[in-house]
Amino acid sequence: MASxxxxxxxxxxxxxxxxxxxxxxxxxxxxxxxxxxRTKLRNVKTGRIIENTFxxxxxxxxxxxxxxxxxxxxxxxxxxxxxxxxxxxxISIPEEMIENxxxxxxxxxxxxxxxxxxxLPLTAEMPDKVELQVTDTxxxxxxxxxxxxxLKPATVETGAEIMVPMFINEGDIIKVDTKDRSYSExxxx
Numbered sequence: 001m002a003s004x005x006x007x008x009x010x011x012x013x014x015x016x017x018x019x020x021x022x023x024x025x026x027x028x029x030x031x032x033x034x035x036x037x038r039t040k041l042r043n044v045k046t047g048r049i050i051e052n053t054f055x056x057x058x059x060x061x062x063x064x065x066x067x068x069x070x071x072x073x074x075x076x077x078x079x080x081x082x083x084x085x086x087x088x089x090x091i092s093i094p095e096e097m098i099e100n101x102x103x104x105x106x107x108x109x110x111x112x113x114x115x116x117x118x119x120l121p122l123t124a125e126m127p128d129k130v131e132l133q134v135t136d137t138x139x140x141x142x143x144x145x146x147x148x149x150x151l152k153p154a155t156v157e158t159g160a161e162i163m164v165p166m167f168i169n170e171g172d173i174i175k176v177d178t179k180d181r182s183y184s185e186x187x188x189x
Contacts, residue, residue, distance in 0.1 A: 002062040004037045004054050012044065012113070012122060014061040015052070019044040019115070021123055027056075044122045047096055064116040070124075072108045082110065097124045100178050102160040105132065126178045131187055132156035134172045137164065151183075 002013065004027075012021045020041040029035040035056035042049050054060075070082035070091075078092045080101065095101050098110065104126060112124045137154035151163040162176055164183045175184040 001059045003060070004056055004058050006062075007037060007039070010113075010123075012063040012065050012115075014063060015041065019063055019122060020050075023049060042123075063122075065113045065122060066116050067111055067113050070110055070112050072104050072106060072110060074106060080104075082112070085109065091121070093121050093124060097121065098126060100126070100160075100181055102158055103130055103132065103156070103176055103178055103181065105130070105158050128179065129175045129177055129184055131173055131175055132158060132160075134164070134168055134170055134174060137168060137170055139169070 002011070007022055007025045009022055009024060012019055014020075020043055023040040023042050025037055025039040027035065027037050037054045037056060037058075039052050039054065040049055041052055069085045071085055073081045073083055073090070075081070075095070076092075079094045080098065081090060081092050083090045093112070098104065104110070108126065108130065110124055110126050113122045114120065115122055133156065134154050135157050138152055150166045152166055152168075153161055154164040154168060155161050156174075156176070160181070162181050162183060164174065168174060168183070168186065173187040173189070175187060176182070177184050
């Protein structure tokens with residue numbers, strides 16, 4: 001059992017008969033009345049995000065979670081096929097489990113959280129930034145390429161489309177933020 005003072009981002013617990021993970025939380029101590037914790041929770045099975053307020057000191061049933069590294073192999077009609085990097089065991093997970101999965105290329109290492117007792121995959125996360133090669137983009141106009149404020153669409157090697165500065169050309173390797181799909185920087189060759 002854990003209480004609201006133990007809350008942290010990523011913590012998993014049973015709530016209303018289902019497993020939820022904490023996306024964000026805020027301890028609030030109003031001038032009048034008891035303290036409480038405002039949370040955003042993500043249902044592990046459905047991916048639905050709900051908001052809930054817990055009174056301070058409320059006990060929740062924490063779910064023991066193990067974090068394991070997996071390598072992305074390929075995508076098929078069953079979902080994403082990944083391989084455990086230590087045991088070489090292969091499993092398939094639903095594509096909806098990973099946010100911005102279209103930024104993932106073969107060989108990418110991801111972290112999967114498992115329910116320790118049931119060996120059930122709960123959540124999967126990509127690294128914060130990934131390096132991808134630009135395969136298609138329009139040519140930047142002369143005089144417009146020095147500024148990084150003007151953006152243009154670009155397709156990367158995984159087929160995903162992101163917005164990049166005007167000075168990025170086909171063949172460039174760029175870092176992309178996996179949380180908001182934004183351009184981060186150009187990788188030096």
